[in-house]
Amino acid sequence: xxxxxxxxxxxxxxxxxxxxxxxxxxxxxxxxxxxxxxxxxxxxxxxxxxxxxxxxxxxxxxxxxxxxxxxxxxxxxxxxxxxxxxxxxxxxxxxxxxxxxxxxxxxxxxxxxxxxxxxxxxxxxxxxxxxxxxxxxxxxxxxxxxxxxxxxxxxxxxxxxxxxxxxxxxxxxxxxxxxxxxxxxxxxxxxxxxxxxxxxxxxxxx
Numbered sequence: 001x002x003x004x005x006x007x008x009x010x011x012x013x014x015x016x017x018x019x020x021x022x023x024x025x026x027x028x029x030x031x032x033x034x035x036x037x038x039x040x041x042x043x044x045x046x047x048x049x050x051x052x053x054x055x056x057x058x059x060x061x062x063x064x065x066x067x068x069x070x071x072x073x074x075x076x077x078x079x080x081x082x083x084x085x086x087x088x089x090x091x092x093x094x095x096x097x098x099x100x101x102x103x104x105x106x107x108x109x110x111x112x113x114x115x116x117x118x119x120x121x122x123x124x125x126x127x128x129x130x131x132x133x134x135x136x137x138x139x140x141x142x143x144x145x146x147x148x149x150x151x152x153x154x155x156x157x158x159x160x161x162x163x164x165x166x167x168x169x170x171x172x173x174x175x176x177x178x179x180x181x182x183x184x185x186x187x188x189x190x191x192x193x194x195x196x197x198x199x200x201x202x203x204x205x206x
Contacts, residue, residue: 005163010130013105017098024092031089035062038080044093049110052130056113057102060093088177094133106166107132108154111194118198119151126154129161136165139172147194 021028035043044060051057064081065073077085084090097103103110110131119126136157137150145153157165192200200206 005161006129009106009161009163009166010101010104013098013103013130014101016105017095021095021099024095028092031062031084031092034080035084038078039063039066045090048113049131050113050116050127051102051110052127054116054124054127057097057100057110059103059110060096062090062093064090088133091133098133102130104130104132106135106169108135108157109138115194118195122155123151125158126151128158134169134173136169139169139176146191147197 032043043063045063045065047059047061048056049059062084064078064084065076066078068076081090094103098105107129108126108131135154137145137153140153141149157169191197
């Protein structure tokens with residue numbers, strides 16, 4: 001993939017993230033207060049994810065679930081949290097991740113650190129670019145696609161990256177979010193975790 005293209009991409013990312021953080025300060029403050037009232041502190045969800053070249057970083061989101069140990073994600077997800085997820089507003093704190101150089105607007109979604117050992121040699125290519133808020137896999141099924149499909153699309157994106165492809169990806173993401181299509185607010189309820197799925201496959205289990 002052309003190095004110059006990525007340099008331009010990451011420069012534009014950081015400039016755009018800085019501008020949006022300034023422009024959307026009132027929205028971010030309003031969401032901060034709304035999450036505080038609806039769910040209480042902490043307002044931000046912080047989790048270690050795999051970044052560029054599989055280096056871990058702390059991903060930021062607005063919290064969407066109640067803090068109730070022992071309950072499944074679908075049971076902890078609130079109505080307010082579901083709205084945040086469906087509209088993508090819970091992802092806005094990742095503008096800070098972009099400003100730090102940990103993420104991009106477009107790229108493979110950053111996955112859990114514990115998934116690291118389960119990627120195939122080909123799938124490891126998804127870590128050759130910075131992870132994104134949205135990506136090629138997300139505009140082809142958002143979070144409903146099977147793991148194998150999602151990872152294949154991530155690799156395809158890395159191999160075919162261009163600024164024009166990023167522009168297409170961004171435009172289609174906006175259309176999907178506005179249309180509210182192809183999104184499951186609690187995908188864990190219908191799809192196993194990636195590491196569990198791969199571990200089962202390695203043992204020859206369904």
